[in-house]
Amino acid sequence: MAKMRGAIVVDIERCKGCGVCVVNCPTDTIGLSKEVNGKGYHYSYMEYPENCTGCTNCAIVCPDGVITVYRLKVE
């Protein structure tokens, strides 16, 4: 069966670590980093990249528009 694999790229320096993407990810892919970016924010990242389906939920809710999403159909 065809399966969707996805990946997100977070613009770390623009991420404000709000966590809205985290709670919006249906696959629990995203976490907030321990480290802070230049502005002192715990930016988001794919904690479990293998979970990502590329559904774009995280990206469209991100208030700062810092997430880019890629998706690939894998058999």
Add this chain to the structure above:
Amino acid sequence: MAKMRGAIVVDIERCKGCGVCVVNCPTDTIGLSKEVNGKGYHYSYMEYPENCTGCTNCAIVCPDGVITVYRLKVE
């Protein structure tokens, strides 16, 4: 049978001759005078005084409050 007789007193100098009382009198008592008062208005008066029942309609609609009404029960 008891019957109501009424009469109105118009403060002629304050009457503006608008005719609102005239059309509000259920007994067609009131008319507008041919003469004008000091302000140039054709003031209202009892054209048919015997008609008046003292119902106060004319007085309560008069915008300028210039009508006083009297009423008497006659047998």
Add this chain to the structure above:
Amino acid sequence: MTEEIIIAGFGGQGVLSMGKILAYAGMMQEQEVSWMPSYGPEMRGGTANVIVIVSDERVSSPVLQSFDTAIILNQQSLDKFESTVKPGGLLLYDPNGISRPPERDDIRVFKVDAAAEAARMSANKTFNMIVLGAYLQLNPIVELENVIKGLKSSLPERHHHLIPANEKAITRGMEIVTKAS
């Protein structure tokens, strides 16, 4: 020549348009004119007056305290403006409703029974034109043809059929004006 006129009376008497027609007529014959009305809600049912200046020179102040001519159409206005006529000037009034007639003897006082005449002619709306005629009889500062042009310009097109009646009223006014005793 400069003629400074005040016209004063009740709100509905056509005071302002009389002034306007005068001013327009002056303008038509290449004179300088100004027309300055009293304005505002006190006009509602109250008094109205207008200062008209017709002159060969540029008009300076459009408001004045003394006049060459006063045209007076009610008692209130007479009380207010009688004293403002310049010595030797003209006061024209309609005696209808006037209880205390003018008293000055250093001016020329005329009267025109315009209200009565208008009633007689069953043409209440031309009352002010009778007055205007009377004035022009006494002081022909503008020509009749220009007055008619003035009338035309101040009446909306749909009322132009009334012009002959107005013209008649002006002529009538010219006839009936008399020197006040």
Add this chain to the structure above:
Amino acid sequence: MTEEIIIAGFGGQGVLSMGKILAYAGMMQEQEVSWMPSYGPEMRGGTANVIVIVSDERVSSPVLQSFDTAIILNQQSLDKFESTVKPGGLLLYDPNGISRPPERDDIRVFKVDAAAEAARMSANKTFNMIVLGAYLQLNPIVELENVIKGLKSSLPERHHHLIPANEKAITRGMEIVTKAS
């Protein structure tokens, strides 16, 4: 004695309240004080700074362009305020996040590893008190007991149980401040 201080850093670092406690302490010991913050929406997530003046005389201008002391808590502020320290003055900074450390040699430069120490103490909220302690160690313009009073007055009643922790942080700051190489 007049001490003119600028305290500058990120919005959430407690810059304003550090200044407030200093000013309050000064006031408690009968000194004249002023506290002038930068304000406005640029503070949201941005920078914050406050000018505190503690003096034996009436304070004239609450805004200044040069200072006896600068307490600096991020790189941006260091860039902006290093040059404003008067020759011979004091610059105290937290090296956390500082990529270009101060370079002036005509002033006394000290550092306090407050962020690191606060993390170590698991008391991030007392970060600014560590810095304050460091400053007071270098320049004891106000007495500790008055600082505590200042703390009390600036904390709402329900947070007064935090005062001992803050006191501890001040003491810790006094201990860990070092002369920058």
Add this chain to the structure above:
Amino acid sequence: MSEIRLMKGNEAIAEAAIRAGVDGYFGYPITPQSEILEYLMMERPEERTGMVVLQAESEIAAINMVYGAAGTGKKVMTSSSSPGISLKLEGISYIAGAELPCLIVNVVRGGPGLGTIQPSQADYFQATKGGGHGDYNLIVLAPASVQEMADFVELGFELAFKYRNPCMILSDGLIGQMMEKVEFHEQKERTKDFDQSWATTGKTKDRERNIITSLNLDPELQYEHNLKLQEKYKRMKEDVMFETFNTEDAEFLLVAYGSSARICQKAVDVARSRGQKLGLLRPQTLFPFPEEAIAKLSKRVKGILAVELSAGQMVDDVKLAVNGRIPVHHFGTPGGKIHSPDDVLKAIDEKLLGGF
């Protein structure tokens, strides 16, 4: 081809606006200037030139409609009278701050508060010193005849666009309500090829987006912006306009604008006929104020009387221009009362000549 009409000052403004190719008018009724909106509505300018006319829900809405429309580079205007202008001041300050050209007509009435509806000149400070907040200036034109009511519409837009600055016609109930003859230029088409390089007309690919704003959260930028504005206000001096009457040999000078200048003209005539060497300077622009002309005259005359329908406002600018060189007096009638030429003559005798 020009055309001559007998018209109220208010009507003349409206007719001139249509003929000047104005794009939009937004207003709210208030005496003594409602004829402007009424005339426009009656004339169907949308058919004559495509001009848009809208009765707004309030003066505040009207000035903000002007702000929005002016920001698109169009020729837009509003009009009101004193209380209504007070309500517009936040908007006017925004327009000045954002450097938008537009025309604002104030047909002044007596104040303060609801006051009277009679003519007054007591909004001079408000117009010339910036009644709204912040350091800004309007170009202020003061018509003294119905002809100037008409002419200053085009002039006002010219200056407004030249400086990208709001322009005010400061008139009053007298000039607004009086009729005089007025000559109109031929009707112009509305401008199609206006400079919209700075205006919000929709960002095309070939340019950066345009922004209309008066905000600069960084005070340093706002400071720079203010300096630029001040420079502009100084440059406006080149467009100062005034008229003089009988000043050549005058020993005493009246300074008056608008309706008061008309009254003073008569006073000068009478004074001259009495042998008094009186002259009159009439500022046509109140900002820029003809300070140099007055300063120059102050070296020749013995005294100045500023005559206003107010308790004394323009007189300050006269004093600042004269800078103590000669005495400057004031005669004024606040509250909507109009002084007559006789009143002015009396004041001349008392204040100006009495002082010598």
Add this chain to the structure above:
Amino acid sequence: MSEIRLMKGNEAIAEAAIRAGVDGYFGYPITPQSEILEYLMMERPEERTGMVVLQAESEIAAINMVYGAAGTGKKVMTSSSSPGISLKLEGISYIAGAELPCLIVNVVRGGPGLGTIQPSQADYFQATKGGGHGDYNLIVLAPASVQEMADFVELGFELAFKYRNPCMILSDGLIGQMMEKVEFHEQKERTKDFDQSWATTGKTKDRERNIITSLNLDPELQYEHNLKLQEKYKRMKEDVMFETFNTEDAEFLLVAYGSSARICQKAVDVARSRGQKLGLLRPQTLFPFPEEAIAKLSKRVKGILAVELSAGQMVDDVKLAVNGRIPVHHFGTPGGKIHSPDDVLKAIDEKLLGGF
């Protein structure tokens, strides 16, 4: 018993209002003065003194609430900052016209338009010349410290009731946002036995009805009313207030108010330490303006520098007071930028000393 606190200027105004027994506050949030409303809401003054505090839907609503309440003889106030004050100007003109006592606080920010939220003094003209329509004046107090922010509340009401005239505290973001120590008087009860003979408190049989209005359709009456107002404004001179620093032997004089005066004080200190004989006059009342004091000093000093956080507004009043006797210069920083004592010193060197 008095009490000493460390407080922001804005908070000091609010606390002082409660303690002064103010009856009502009506306001709308705007930076940099929102702390006034916030402090009042936090303090529950309805429990402390019965004071009413209401957040209005707008500045216009707020000033009209003040108008209504002030007309009942109560002590009421509002506060805002520049754009909000512009919106209040129609209401302020009404209040002045109807001769109602009340207090209006303007914590000025940089303009024009939305401008900045940083401190400015560019609303001087608006406050002192009547930004609204008509000939009116506010009593204008200019605090230069948090203590004066507190003290001028009571003073303001005193003067407002003395003259039945609105009073404005013209402050700015610097004085409003800074903390200093401030000493408060004991809390007063709200006045119960105020003079309500003129106020709309409900017509009792023993008196004619009271009317609060600024309308006089008859221009003659409005003229009389205006003359009466002007008389009152002249009388206010007896309450002029100012401070001088080092003027006794000064050769040059700074004139500055509010925050700018604080900065100038430092400049004077530094100049003195350099041996320059500089003095400072600080108006505490901007209307009435200390023109006599300045005129007097202008006979002793060689030059004056007016220093303002604006492009030049108060300087006109200084010039009018000096009347050409000596040079009057201006140094100003518009737009929300604050000049430093060093900037002032530089201006002194360039403009004041350079000129000699």
Add this chain to the structure above:
Amino acid sequence: MDINEIIKPENLVFKRTELMTDKTLSYCPGCGHGTAHHLIMEVVEELGIQADTIGVAPVGCSVLAYEFMDIDMTQAAHGRAPAVATGIKRLWPDKYVFTYQGDGDLAAIGTAETIHACNRGENIIIFFVNNGIYGMTGGQMAPTTLEGMRSSTSPYGRDLASMGHPIKMTELIAQLPGTVYVTRQAVHKAANVRKTKKAIHKAFEVAKEKKGLAFVEIVSNCNSGWKMTPVDSNIWMEENMFPFYPLGDIKVDGKIVKDLMSDLM
């Protein structure tokens, strides 16, 4: 029977309320403002609350209401009467405070003050005289002017597309939880006058109970603005205004008593 036998003090059944002053009303002949004034003052007199009542006059033809009503009054800036009344009422919670406003005043420039005073549920009364026009300034279009209706600023009739729709302020504010009693009445006929008087009584009752705002709209003529005789204007009003502004109670005791949705659409 001679009428002098009838006109005797003991037979007096109606005379002008004492709470109207002796000044001649400044209104045009037949203008409903006068009737509305008398009714309000009658109710104040009947309730004996002259000393406890403070009125707020608007900017509009009724700007001079304070010359005619023999009570303490404040003249408010155009549209701001509800704010002025709020200021008064908040400091004098035990007084009766009412505004008297025209439709231009209340529904155009004063929209925000109206909506928010209603929404806050100020314990005041608003009397709203809706004559579909700006009377005072010479008959300009108001927000309430009907479709197609001519005025000095809609000389060819109100055009909905360019000038907007006539607005039903009363239906709107009835939906705000702060209003308790909302009604629309008229005063051109005796029967309406009687109903309106009841409504005014009710409004003062509501004010007394301090449960919120009472709002009484009175649809009235502006014969000058409409350019009709007074009598004709009242007929025109019945035929044209009432269908769009139907009379009757809209909200009573805090409950909407009318199907507003069908009305509004």
Add this chain to the structure above:
Amino acid sequence: MDINEIIKPENLVFKRTELMTDKTLSYCPGCGHGTAHHLIMEVVEELGIQADTIGVAPVGCSVLAYEFMDIDMTQAAHGRAPAVATGIKRLWPDKYVFTYQGDGDLAAIGTAETIHACNRGENIIIFFVNNGIYGMTGGQMAPTTLEGMRSSTSPYGRDLASMGHPIKMTELIAQLPGTVYVTRQAVHKAANVRKTKKAIHKAFEVAKEKKGLAFVEIVSNCNSGWKMTPVDSNIWMEENMFPFYPLGDIKVDGKIVKDLMSDLM
């Protein structure tokens, strides 16, 4: 599978719209304003109308919207955006003109301008971001603040009796004949974002047809003003704001599609 095999241009499924500038948004972390901005710009991009769109920014946190949206924009005075937009639209009838306003801006000081632009049926779009508070100025009470909700000017919670009721501007303006499409949405969850985007599309369609005004309310958090974390604030919003401000279309194609009366009372 290595993620670098996924992160390839040909696999791109979402990236930030080009119509947002590169400036970092001035909003607090997690603030809904940002999401709303992106959505509007996405729609403008999808419709290819950048050159035909003029936006009006309010006074409020979104005052700097013009820094972020890559279109021509005008910054309006507090509350006056609908009037500013009217001015623009009347002179440029073929442009898309929208306002973007907060709840303080639109429902407090701007009440009159909102109501009258809606009532006139201006062919503009109003985006109304309702976060129940004045974000920009530091979290003061707005007209939309819920009962009992704390803010810096209602530190003990909003008290209905003294501070008035939270106001449902959207339900009110839906009843004005000038509005054609009125809806209330949210942007805190992906599903809501998708719905909101559809609503925005619909609003631009309505604007194109010039049938009247389209009004899109977006209920949003102000985590700073509410003093919560962004995630908590969104939960709080669902639990407290949505019951009072229920999501969904209110008016479609000029017809009310909801039982407003039961909603309003």
